[in-house]
Amino acid sequence: MKILIPTPLRPYAAKSDSVELSAETVGQALSQLTSAHPDLRRHLFTDEGKLRSFVNVYLNDEDIRFLSKENTPVLDTDTISIIPSIAGGCCCCPCL
Amino acid sequence: MAGSVATIPALTNEEILRYSRHLIMPEVGMEGQLKLKAAKVLCIGAGGLGSPLALYLAAAGVGTLGMVDFDVVDFTNLQRQIIHSTADVGRPKLQSAAEKIGAMNPEVELRTFETRLTSQNALELFRDFDIVVDGTDNFATRYLVNDACVLTGKPNVYGSIFRFEGQVSVFATENGPCYRCVYPEPPPPGLVPSCAEGGVLGVLPGLVGVMQATEAIKLILGAGEPLIGRLLLVDALAMKFRELKLRKDPDCPVCGQHRIITKLIDYEQFCGIRGEEKPVENKLPEISVEELKRRRDAGEDLFVLDVREPHEYQICNLGGYLIPLNDLPKRVHELDSSREIVAHCKMGGRSAKAVEFLRQAGFTKVKNLTGGITAWSERVDPKVPKY
Numbered sequence: 277m278k279i280l281i282p283t284p285l286r287p288y289a290a291k292s293d294s295v296e297l298s299a300e301t302v303g304q305a306l307s308q309l310t311s312a313h314p315d316l317r318r319h320l321f322t323d324e325g326k327l328r329s330f331v332n333v334y335l336n337d338e339d340i341r342f343l344s345k346e347n348t349p350v351l352d353t354d355t356i357s358i359i360p361s362i363a364g365g366c367c368c369c370p371c372l
Numbered sequence: 373m374a375g376s377v378a379t380i381p382a383l384t385n386e387e388i389l390r391y392s393r394h395l396i397m398p399e400v401g402m403e404g405q406l407k408l409k410a411a412k413v414l415c416i417g418a419g420g421l422g423s424p425l426a427l428y429l430a431a432a433g434v435g436t437l438g439m440v441d442f443d444v445v446d447f448t449n450l451q452r453q454i455i456h457s458t459a460d461v462g463r464p465k466l467q468s469a470a471e472k473i474g475a476m477n478p479e480v481e482l483r484t485f486e487t488r489l490t491s492q493n494a495l496e497l498f499r500d501f502d503i504v505v506d507g508t509d510n511f512a513t514r515y516l517v518n519d520a521c522v523l524t525g526k527p528n529v530y531g532s533i534f535r536f537e538g539q540v541s542v543f544a545t546e547n548g549p550c551y552r553c554v555y556p557e558p559p560p561p562g563l564v565p566s567c568a569e570g571g572v573l574g575v576l577p578g579l580v581g582v583m584q585a586t587e588a589i590k591l592i593l594g595a596g597e598p599l600i601g602r603l604l605l606v607d608a609l610a611m612k613f614r615e616l617k618l619r620k621d622p623d624c625p626v627c628g629q630h631r632i633i634t635k636l637i638d639y640e641q642f643c644g645i646r647g648e649e650k651p652v653e654n655k656l657p658e659i660s661v662e663e664l665k666r667r668r669d670a671g672e673d674l675f676v677l678d679v680r681e682p683h684e685y686q687i688c689n690l691g692g693y694l695i696p697l698n699d700l701p702k703r704v705h706e707l708d709s710s711r712e713i714v715a716h717c718k719m720g721g722r723s724a725k726a727v728e729f730l731r732q733a734g735f736t737k738v739k740n741l742t743g744g745i746t747a748w749s750e751r752v753d754p755k756v757p758k759y
Binding site: 282283284287288328329330332334337338339342357359360361362363 | 509511535556557615698
Protein backbone atom coordinates (compact mmCIF):
# COMPACT_ATOMS: atom_id res chain seq x y z
CA MET A 277 0.00 0.00 0.00
CA LYS A 278 1.00 3.55 -0.49
CA ILE A 279 1.32 6.42 1.95
CA LEU A 280 1.05 9.87 0.36
CA ILE A 281 3.29 12.45 1.99
CA PRO A 282 1.97 16.02 1.91
CA THR A 283 4.23 18.83 0.76
CA PRO A 284 4.91 20.35 4.19
CA LEU A 285 6.26 17.00 5.46
CA ARG A 286 8.33 15.99 2.44
CA PRO A 287 11.53 17.58 3.76
CA TYR A 288 11.39 15.10 6.63
CA ALA A 289 10.76 12.11 4.37
CA ALA A 290 13.78 12.48 2.12
CA LYS A 291 11.68 14.66 -0.19
CA SER A 292 9.47 11.73 -1.28
CA ASP A 293 5.87 12.39 -2.15
CA SER A 294 4.85 8.82 -1.47
CA VAL A 295 6.20 5.71 0.22
CA GLU A 296 5.33 2.08 -0.55
CA LEU A 297 4.87 -0.16 2.44
CA SER A 298 3.42 -3.44 3.52
CA ALA A 299 1.31 -3.32 6.68
CA GLU A 300 -1.88 -4.70 8.14
CA THR A 301 -3.19 -1.66 9.94
CA VAL A 302 -2.89 2.08 9.57
CA GLY A 303 -0.99 2.21 12.86
CA GLN A 304 1.58 -0.31 11.62
CA ALA A 305 2.00 1.59 8.38
CA LEU A 306 2.63 4.88 10.19
CA SER A 307 5.02 3.17 12.55
CA GLN A 308 7.01 1.76 9.64
CA LEU A 309 6.98 5.18 7.98
CA THR A 310 8.42 6.92 11.02
CA SER A 311 10.99 4.17 11.50
CA ALA A 312 12.20 4.71 7.97
CA HIS A 313 12.06 8.51 8.39
CA PRO A 314 12.57 9.33 12.07
CA ASP A 315 12.42 13.10 11.49
CA LEU A 316 8.77 12.65 10.60
CA ARG A 317 7.87 11.27 13.98
CA ARG A 318 7.56 14.53 15.93
CA HIS A 319 5.48 16.05 13.14
CA LEU A 320 2.99 13.20 13.25
CA PHE A 321 3.05 12.09 16.88
CA THR A 322 3.21 13.69 20.29
CA ASP A 323 5.82 12.56 22.82
CA GLU A 324 3.20 10.19 24.19
CA GLY A 325 2.79 8.56 20.79
CA LYS A 326 -0.62 10.00 19.97
CA LEU A 327 -1.41 11.23 16.48
CA ARG A 328 -1.28 15.02 16.44
CA SER A 329 -4.61 16.79 16.18
CA PHE A 330 -3.56 19.08 13.32
CA VAL A 331 -2.72 16.09 11.15
CA ASN A 332 -5.48 13.96 9.73
CA VAL A 333 -4.94 10.50 8.35
CA TYR A 334 -7.19 9.12 5.65
CA LEU A 335 -7.59 5.58 4.41
CA ASN A 336 -8.57 6.20 0.80
CA ASP A 337 -11.17 8.95 1.22
CA GLU A 338 -12.26 8.27 4.81
CA ASP A 339 -10.85 9.86 7.95
CA ILE A 340 -9.52 7.07 10.21
CA ARG A 341 -11.05 8.82 13.22
CA PHE A 342 -14.39 7.64 11.88
CA LEU A 343 -13.12 4.15 11.07
CA SER A 344 -11.06 2.27 13.64
CA LYS A 345 -8.36 4.89 14.03
CA GLU A 346 -4.92 3.31 14.08
CA ASN A 347 -6.42 -0.16 14.15
CA THR A 348 -8.08 0.35 10.79
CA PRO A 349 -7.11 -2.60 8.60
CA VAL A 350 -5.32 -1.86 5.35
CA LEU A 351 -5.28 -3.69 2.03
CA ASP A 352 -2.41 -3.74 -0.49
CA THR A 353 -4.49 -1.67 -2.87
CA ASP A 354 -5.25 1.04 -0.31
CA THR A 355 -3.80 4.52 -0.08
CA ILE A 356 -3.13 6.29 3.20
CA SER A 357 -3.05 10.09 2.99
CA ILE A 358 -1.59 12.40 5.59
CA ILE A 359 -3.39 15.74 5.51
CA PRO A 360 -1.95 18.44 7.74
CA SER A 361 -3.69 21.75 8.28
CA ILE A 362 -2.24 24.53 6.13
CA ALA A 363 -2.86 28.21 6.38
CA GLY A 364 -1.05 29.72 3.42
CA GLY A 365 0.64 33.04 3.82
CA CYS A 366 4.39 33.49 3.64
CA CYS A 367 5.03 31.47 6.73
CA CYS A 368 3.84 31.21 10.27
CA CYS A 369 7.25 31.27 11.89
CA PRO A 370 8.59 34.50 13.28
CA CYS A 371 11.44 36.03 11.32
CA LEU A 372 13.34 33.41 9.42
CA MET B 373 -30.63 32.23 3.41
CA ALA B 374 -29.91 35.24 1.20
CA GLY B 375 -31.87 38.45 1.61
CA SER B 376 -35.42 38.37 0.40
CA VAL B 377 -35.50 38.34 -3.37
CA ALA B 378 -38.92 39.97 -3.35
CA THR B 379 -37.48 43.15 -1.86
CA ILE B 380 -34.80 43.53 -4.50
CA PRO B 381 -35.98 45.58 -7.43
CA ALA B 382 -35.90 43.85 -10.79
CA LEU B 383 -32.74 44.14 -12.81
CA THR B 384 -32.30 47.27 -14.87
CA ASN B 385 -31.91 46.87 -18.63
CA GLU B 386 -28.24 47.58 -18.19
CA GLU B 387 -27.88 44.85 -15.61
CA ILE B 388 -29.78 42.43 -17.83
CA LEU B 389 -27.26 43.09 -20.56
CA ARG B 390 -24.29 42.91 -18.18
CA TYR B 391 -25.35 39.55 -16.79
CA SER B 392 -26.85 38.18 -19.99
CA ARG B 393 -24.59 35.14 -20.04
CA HIS B 394 -25.90 34.21 -16.59
CA LEU B 395 -29.49 34.94 -17.49
CA ILE B 396 -29.55 32.69 -20.51
CA MET B 397 -28.39 29.73 -18.42
CA PRO B 398 -31.16 27.79 -16.69
CA GLU B 399 -28.90 27.16 -13.70
CA VAL B 400 -28.86 30.89 -13.00
CA GLY B 401 -31.59 32.67 -14.95
CA MET B 402 -33.39 35.78 -13.73
CA GLU B 403 -34.23 34.15 -10.43
CA GLY B 404 -30.62 33.25 -9.76
CA GLN B 405 -29.30 36.64 -10.77
CA LEU B 406 -31.75 38.30 -8.39
CA LYS B 407 -30.51 36.01 -5.62
CA LEU B 408 -26.95 37.12 -6.39
CA LYS B 409 -28.02 40.74 -6.26
CA ALA B 410 -29.70 40.19 -2.91
CA ALA B 411 -26.69 38.36 -1.47
CA LYS B 412 -24.17 39.81 0.94
CA VAL B 413 -20.77 38.13 0.98
CA LEU B 414 -17.92 39.04 3.32
CA CYS B 415 -14.37 38.36 2.14
CA ILE B 416 -11.75 38.16 4.84
CA GLY B 417 -8.50 39.18 3.23
CA ALA B 418 -7.70 41.15 0.09
CA GLY B 419 -4.53 39.27 -0.72
CA GLY B 420 -3.75 36.13 -2.66
CA LEU B 421 -7.06 34.40 -2.20
CA GLY B 422 -9.09 37.57 -1.77
CA SER B 423 -7.93 39.07 -5.07
CA PRO B 424 -9.51 36.70 -7.55
CA LEU B 425 -12.34 35.89 -5.18
CA ALA B 426 -13.55 39.47 -4.81
CA LEU B 427 -13.15 40.19 -8.52
CA TYR B 428 -15.21 37.20 -9.58
CA LEU B 429 -17.92 37.75 -6.98
CA ALA B 430 -18.21 41.34 -8.16
CA ALA B 431 -18.27 40.25 -11.79
CA ALA B 432 -21.02 37.77 -11.01
CA GLY B 433 -23.21 40.50 -9.60
CA VAL B 434 -23.13 39.82 -5.88
CA GLY B 435 -25.08 42.81 -4.61
CA THR B 436 -23.12 43.54 -1.45
CA LEU B 437 -19.48 42.68 -1.04
CA GLY B 438 -17.69 43.23 2.24
CA MET B 439 -13.90 43.12 2.48
CA VAL B 440 -11.74 43.03 5.58
CA ASP B 441 -7.99 43.76 5.43
CA PHE B 442 -5.68 46.02 7.39
CA ASP B 443 -2.59 45.56 5.26
CA VAL B 444 -0.84 47.66 2.63
CA VAL B 445 0.27 46.45 -0.77
CA ASP B 446 3.85 45.18 -0.77
CA PHE B 447 5.99 44.79 -3.87
CA THR B 448 6.33 41.07 -3.20
CA ASN B 449 2.52 40.71 -3.23
CA LEU B 450 2.28 41.45 -6.95
CA GLN B 451 3.47 38.00 -7.94
CA ARG B 452 0.04 36.66 -6.97
CA GLN B 453 -2.33 39.32 -5.62
CA ILE B 454 -3.71 40.26 -8.98
CA ILE B 455 -6.21 42.83 -7.81
CA HIS B 456 -3.28 45.12 -6.97
CA SER B 457 -0.90 46.72 -9.42
CA THR B 458 2.61 48.19 -9.30
CA ALA B 459 1.23 51.69 -8.77
CA ASP B 460 -0.59 50.47 -5.66
CA VAL B 461 2.55 49.50 -3.73
CA GLY B 462 2.36 51.24 -0.37
CA ARG B 463 -1.41 51.84 -0.53
CA PRO B 464 -3.87 50.13 1.77
CA LYS B 465 -5.05 46.96 0.06
CA LEU B 466 -8.69 47.85 0.48
CA GLN B 467 -8.26 51.17 -1.32
CA SER B 468 -6.62 49.39 -4.21
CA ALA B 469 -9.25 46.65 -4.25
CA ALA B 470 -12.13 49.09 -4.05
CA GLU B 471 -10.88 50.94 -7.09
CA LYS B 472 -10.61 47.83 -9.26
CA ILE B 473 -13.92 46.38 -8.14
CA GLY B 474 -15.69 49.68 -8.65
CA ALA B 475 -14.23 49.98 -12.12
CA MET B 476 -15.25 46.49 -13.09
CA ASN B 477 -18.74 46.56 -11.66
CA PRO B 478 -20.10 49.80 -10.20
CA GLU B 479 -23.37 48.03 -9.38
CA VAL B 480 -21.75 46.25 -6.44
CA GLU B 481 -22.19 47.87 -3.05
CA LEU B 482 -18.70 47.51 -1.60
CA ARG B 483 -18.22 47.84 2.15
CA THR B 484 -14.62 47.92 3.27
CA PHE B 485 -13.40 47.31 6.81
CA GLU B 486 -9.82 48.44 7.10
CA THR B 487 -9.19 46.70 10.37
CA ARG B 488 -7.81 43.51 11.80
CA LEU B 489 -10.47 40.90 12.35
CA THR B 490 -10.61 40.25 16.09
CA SER B 491 -12.72 38.54 18.70
CA GLN B 492 -14.08 41.98 19.53
CA ASN B 493 -15.43 42.83 16.08
CA ALA B 494 -16.02 39.56 14.24
CA LEU B 495 -19.49 38.69 15.45
CA GLU B 496 -20.89 42.13 14.71
CA LEU B 497 -19.25 42.20 11.31
CA PHE B 498 -20.49 38.78 10.30
CA ARG B 499 -24.10 39.45 11.31
CA ASP B 500 -24.65 41.81 8.37
CA PHE B 501 -23.63 39.24 5.78
CA ASP B 502 -24.97 35.91 4.50
CA ILE B 503 -21.77 34.09 3.65
CA VAL B 504 -18.17 34.52 4.81
CA VAL B 505 -15.24 33.58 2.60
CA ASP B 506 -11.98 32.93 4.39
CA GLY B 507 -8.99 34.26 2.47
CA THR B 508 -6.64 34.62 5.41
CA ASP B 509 -3.10 33.45 5.86
CA ASN B 510 -2.71 32.34 9.47
CA PHE B 511 -4.19 29.77 11.81
CA ALA B 512 -5.38 32.15 14.51
CA THR B 513 -7.65 34.01 12.10
CA ARG B 514 -8.92 30.80 10.55
CA TYR B 515 -10.12 29.54 13.91
CA LEU B 516 -11.60 32.95 14.66
CA VAL B 517 -13.46 33.01 11.33
CA ASN B 518 -14.70 29.49 11.84
CA ASP B 519 -15.99 30.02 15.35
CA ALA B 520 -17.61 33.34 14.45
CA CYS B 521 -19.33 31.68 11.49
CA VAL B 522 -20.72 28.90 13.64
CA LEU B 523 -21.85 31.33 16.32
CA THR B 524 -23.59 33.60 13.79
CA GLY B 525 -24.89 30.77 11.60
CA LYS B 526 -23.06 31.84 8.43
CA PRO B 527 -21.42 29.35 6.05
CA ASN B 528 -17.62 29.59 5.93
CA VAL B 529 -16.21 29.08 2.44
CA TYR B 530 -12.71 27.87 3.28
CA GLY B 531 -9.64 27.88 1.10
CA SER B 532 -6.01 27.54 2.03
CA ILE B 533 -2.75 27.11 0.19
CA PHE B 534 0.81 26.00 0.73
CA ARG B 535 3.44 26.27 -2.01
CA PHE B 536 1.62 24.52 -4.81
CA GLU B 537 -1.09 22.66 -2.87
CA GLY B 538 -4.51 23.89 -1.89
CA GLN B 539 -7.56 22.89 0.10
CA VAL B 540 -11.15 24.04 -0.40
CA SER B 541 -14.29 23.26 1.52
CA VAL B 542 -17.48 24.77 2.88
CA PHE B 543 -17.66 24.74 6.67
CA ALA B 544 -20.14 25.82 9.31
CA THR B 545 -23.35 24.96 7.54
CA GLU B 546 -26.09 23.65 9.76
CA ASN B 547 -25.57 19.94 9.20
CA GLY B 548 -22.02 20.01 7.89
CA PRO B 549 -18.69 20.02 9.70
CA CYS B 550 -16.85 23.12 10.80
CA TYR B 551 -13.11 23.73 10.60
CA ARG B 552 -12.63 22.49 14.16
CA CYS B 553 -14.37 19.21 13.33
CA VAL B 554 -11.53 18.57 10.92
CA TYR B 555 -8.65 20.22 12.79
CA PRO B 556 -9.48 20.54 16.49
CA GLU B 557 -6.16 22.22 17.19
CA PRO B 558 -3.61 24.27 15.29
CA PRO B 559 0.02 23.23 14.95
CA PRO B 560 2.29 24.78 17.57
CA PRO B 561 4.54 27.52 16.16
CA GLY B 562 7.55 25.21 16.20
CA LEU B 563 5.93 22.68 13.92
CA VAL B 564 4.54 24.74 11.07
CA PRO B 565 6.47 24.56 7.81
CA SER B 566 9.49 26.81 7.83
CA CYS B 567 10.29 29.55 5.36
CA ALA B 568 12.96 27.39 3.82
CA GLU B 569 10.18 25.27 2.46
CA GLY B 570 7.91 28.27 1.94
CA GLY B 571 7.18 30.40 -1.07
CA VAL B 572 4.04 29.96 -3.08
CA LEU B 573 3.29 29.39 -6.75
CA GLY B 574 1.76 32.69 -7.79
CA VAL B 575 -1.07 31.11 -9.69
CA LEU B 576 -2.14 28.88 -6.83
CA PRO B 577 -4.22 31.37 -4.84
CA GLY B 578 -5.82 32.23 -8.18
CA LEU B 579 -6.91 28.63 -8.63
CA VAL B 580 -8.11 28.22 -5.06
CA GLY B 581 -9.65 31.69 -4.71
CA VAL B 582 -11.80 31.20 -7.78
CA MET B 583 -12.95 27.84 -6.45
CA GLN B 584 -14.00 29.65 -3.28
CA ALA B 585 -15.90 32.21 -5.35
CA THR B 586 -17.55 29.33 -7.19
CA GLU B 587 -18.69 27.74 -3.95
CA ALA B 588 -20.04 31.04 -2.62
CA ILE B 589 -22.03 31.54 -5.81
CA LYS B 590 -23.40 28.01 -5.67
CA LEU B 591 -24.54 28.54 -2.09
CA ILE B 592 -26.30 31.75 -3.09
CA LEU B 593 -27.98 30.14 -6.08
CA GLY B 594 -28.74 26.88 -4.31
CA ALA B 595 -27.29 25.19 -7.40
CA GLY B 596 -24.96 22.27 -7.92
CA GLU B 597 -23.33 20.42 -5.04
CA PRO B 598 -21.33 22.57 -2.69
CA LEU B 599 -18.25 21.21 -0.93
CA ILE B 600 -20.12 20.59 2.31
CA GLY B 601 -18.63 17.56 4.03
CA ARG B 602 -16.03 17.38 1.27
CA LEU B 603 -12.41 18.51 1.27
CA LEU B 604 -11.09 19.24 -2.18
CA LEU B 605 -7.33 18.90 -2.44
CA VAL B 606 -5.44 20.30 -5.37
CA ASP B 607 -1.84 19.63 -6.30
CA ALA B 608 -1.10 22.24 -8.94
CA LEU B 609 2.21 20.76 -10.02
CA ALA B 610 0.71 17.36 -10.77
CA MET B 611 -2.58 19.05 -11.68
CA LYS B 612 -4.34 16.39 -9.68
CA PHE B 613 -7.55 16.95 -7.75
CA ARG B 614 -8.66 14.66 -4.95
CA GLU B 615 -11.57 14.64 -2.61
CA LEU B 616 -11.77 13.46 0.96
CA LYS B 617 -14.87 13.01 3.09
CA LEU B 618 -15.34 15.30 6.03
CA ARG B 619 -17.75 14.61 8.85
CA LYS B 620 -19.31 16.75 11.51
CA ASP B 621 -17.78 15.79 14.82
CA PRO B 622 -20.55 15.24 17.38
CA ASP B 623 -18.03 16.20 20.08
CA CYS B 624 -16.90 19.39 18.37
CA PRO B 625 -16.64 22.07 21.07
CA VAL B 626 -18.08 24.77 18.85
CA CYS B 627 -20.65 23.06 16.59
CA GLY B 628 -21.25 19.67 18.20
CA GLN B 629 -23.97 18.38 20.42
CA HIS B 630 -22.46 19.72 23.66
CA ARG B 631 -21.05 23.08 22.78
CA ILE B 632 -18.51 24.47 25.19
CA ILE B 633 -17.33 27.32 23.03
CA THR B 634 -20.18 29.79 23.01
CA LYS B 635 -18.17 32.95 22.54
CA LEU B 636 -15.00 33.95 20.76
CA ILE B 637 -11.72 33.25 22.55
CA ASP B 638 -8.17 34.57 22.43
CA TYR B 639 -7.01 32.93 19.20
CA GLU B 640 -3.40 34.12 19.38
CA GLN B 641 -3.14 32.33 22.67
CA PHE B 642 -4.94 29.28 21.28
CA CYS B 643 -2.34 29.02 18.54
CA GLY B 644 0.64 29.94 20.64
CA ILE B 645 0.42 28.07 23.88
CA ARG B 646 0.24 24.63 22.38
CA GLY B 647 3.94 24.60 21.65
CA GLU B 648 5.93 21.77 23.05
CA GLU B 649 8.91 23.47 21.43
CA LYS B 650 10.84 25.68 23.79
CA PRO B 651 11.89 28.92 22.15
CA VAL B 652 15.64 29.48 21.94
CA GLU B 653 16.10 31.05 25.35
CA ASN B 654 19.78 31.45 26.00
CA LYS B 655 21.38 34.46 24.50
CA LEU B 656 23.23 33.15 21.49
CA PRO B 657 26.56 34.64 20.50
CA GLU B 658 25.87 37.10 17.73
CA ILE B 659 27.72 39.25 15.25
CA SER B 660 26.35 42.23 13.39
CA VAL B 661 26.67 42.62 9.61
CA GLU B 662 28.87 45.66 10.12
CA GLU B 663 31.29 43.75 12.30
CA LEU B 664 31.38 40.85 9.85
CA LYS B 665 32.29 43.24 7.04
CA ARG B 666 34.94 44.93 9.13
CA ARG B 667 36.55 41.65 10.11
CA ARG B 668 36.42 40.18 6.62
CA ASP B 669 37.91 43.36 5.15
CA ALA B 670 40.67 43.13 7.77
CA GLY B 671 41.49 39.68 6.43
CA GLU B 672 40.46 37.79 9.53
CA ASP B 673 39.96 34.06 9.21
CA LEU B 674 36.22 33.69 9.51
CA PHE B 675 34.31 30.70 8.19
CA VAL B 676 30.93 31.82 6.88
CA LEU B 677 28.32 29.09 7.03
CA ASP B 678 25.17 29.62 4.96
CA VAL B 679 22.26 27.48 6.16
CA ARG B 680 19.75 28.49 3.49
CA GLU B 681 18.54 26.33 0.60
CA PRO B 682 20.43 25.95 -2.71
CA HIS B 683 17.85 27.94 -4.65
CA GLU B 684 18.25 30.82 -2.22
CA TYR B 685 22.03 30.71 -2.63
CA GLN B 686 21.47 31.23 -6.34
CA ILE B 687 19.54 34.44 -5.71
CA CYS B 688 22.34 35.98 -3.68
CA ASN B 689 25.02 34.86 -1.27
CA LEU B 690 27.96 36.06 0.79
CA GLY B 691 30.28 33.40 -0.60
CA GLY B 692 29.52 31.26 2.41
CA TYR B 693 29.78 27.48 2.66
CA LEU B 694 26.31 26.12 2.02
CA ILE B 695 24.81 23.48 4.30
CA PRO B 696 21.00 23.77 4.40
CA LEU B 697 19.72 23.74 7.97
CA ASN B 698 17.95 20.39 7.67
CA ASP B 699 21.17 18.77 6.41
CA LEU B 700 23.35 20.16 9.18
CA PRO B 701 23.10 17.17 11.54
CA LYS B 702 24.44 14.77 8.95
CA ARG B 703 27.00 17.16 7.49
CA VAL B 704 28.38 18.65 10.67
CA HIS B 705 31.63 16.71 10.15
CA GLU B 706 32.39 19.05 7.25
CA LEU B 707 32.88 21.88 9.72
CA ASP B 708 36.08 22.61 11.63
CA SER B 709 35.25 23.44 15.21
CA SER B 710 38.65 25.06 15.72
CA ARG B 711 37.73 27.85 13.32
CA GLU B 712 35.52 30.80 14.10
CA ILE B 713 32.22 30.20 12.34
CA VAL B 714 29.60 32.79 11.45
CA ALA B 715 26.27 31.21 10.53
CA HIS B 716 23.74 33.12 8.47
CA CYS B 717 20.44 32.62 6.70
CA LYS B 718 17.95 35.03 5.19
CA MET B 719 16.88 36.91 8.30
CA GLY B 720 18.57 35.24 11.24
CA GLY B 721 16.01 32.72 12.41
CA ARG B 722 17.28 29.54 10.81
CA SER B 723 20.89 30.44 11.53
CA ALA B 724 19.99 30.90 15.19
CA LYS B 725 18.80 27.29 15.19
CA ALA B 726 22.02 26.26 13.48
CA VAL B 727 24.13 28.01 16.11
CA GLU B 728 22.10 26.39 18.88
CA PHE B 729 22.63 22.98 17.30
CA LEU B 730 26.35 23.49 16.78
CA ARG B 731 26.85 24.67 20.35
CA GLN B 732 25.11 21.58 21.61
CA ALA B 733 27.40 19.56 19.35
CA GLY B 734 30.39 21.11 21.11
CA PHE B 735 31.28 24.01 18.81
CA THR B 736 32.44 26.93 20.97
CA LYS B 737 33.40 29.46 18.31
CA VAL B 738 30.15 29.86 16.43
CA LYS B 739 28.13 33.07 16.13
CA ASN B 740 24.82 34.00 14.55
CA LEU B 741 24.72 36.81 11.95
CA THR B 742 21.90 38.99 13.28
CA GLY B 743 19.46 39.94 10.57
CA GLY B 744 20.98 37.58 8.01
CA ILE B 745 21.76 38.43 4.42
CA THR B 746 18.78 40.78 4.45
CA ALA B 747 20.52 42.99 7.00
CA TRP B 748 23.73 42.78 4.91
CA SER B 749 21.79 44.06 1.93
CA GLU B 750 20.18 46.85 3.92
CA ARG B 751 23.24 48.09 5.81
CA VAL B 752 26.43 46.92 4.11
CA ASP B 753 25.90 46.27 0.41
CA PRO B 754 22.64 47.33 -1.28
CA LYS B 755 23.76 45.60 -4.47
CA VAL B 756 22.89 42.33 -2.80
CA PRO B 757 19.25 41.77 -3.72
CA LYS B 758 16.57 41.28 -1.12
CA TYR B 759 14.03 38.57 -1.67
